[in-house]
Each structure stands twice: as C-alpha cells, then as structure tokens.
Amino acid sequence: ITADKGAEKKATEVGIGLIIEKIVPTYKHFKMPVTDCRPLFEPIDYIVFNGLHKANINSVTFLEVKTGDSDLGTSERMIRNAVNDKKVEYRVI
Numbered sequence: 001i002t003a004d005k006g007a008e009k010k011a012t013e014v015g016i017g018l019i020i021e022k023i024v025p026t027y028k029h030f031k032m033p034v035t036d037c038r039p040l041f042e043p044i045d046y047i048v049f050n051g052l053h054k055a056n057i058n059s060v061t062f063l064e065v066k067t068g069d070s071d072l073g074t075s076e077r078m079i080r081n082a083v084n085d086k087k088v089e090y091r092v093i
Contacts, residue, residue, distance in 0.1 A: 035052060043076060048060065
C-alpha cells in the first residue's frame, strides 16, 4: 500500500509544524521574551504574559504558531473571535 503523495506531504508538514510550535520561542527573531510565554499547545499554542519578565504584566496575548499556508482550525478561530469580541474572563475559584 502506498500513501498518496499529497497526503504524505501534508502529514510531513503537519509534523514539522508541531515541532516548530514547541521551539519557536527560542528562535532568535521571536519578538517576545521566552520567560513571558506559557505553552498550552492545544487548543492554542501559547499564552504570553507581556511584561512578566519585568514583573509588570501590561497585556496578555493568545499566540498561535502557523507554518506554511496552514489556516486556523475551528477551535482556534472560535478563540480568536472570543478574544476579538472581548468575551474573555478572569475567575478565581
């Protein structure tokens, strides 16, 4: 049994993307301090507490890493829309 070339290429791209999303904060051109980033990887890659490294958090960024032409998935789009619509909460339990 042989895999379709397109499916094989896509599987390779997805695998590479999964590796890259885990190491991207260490990339020298990454614009955010690594110490501000907290990985989730699912359903979104990182939450960045901007200024945490200076003990002065001024904003929070939901960060999704994409490679190639990949689009946001359904959950990622819903998260983006909730943030854009300011439907974000903070709770203490």
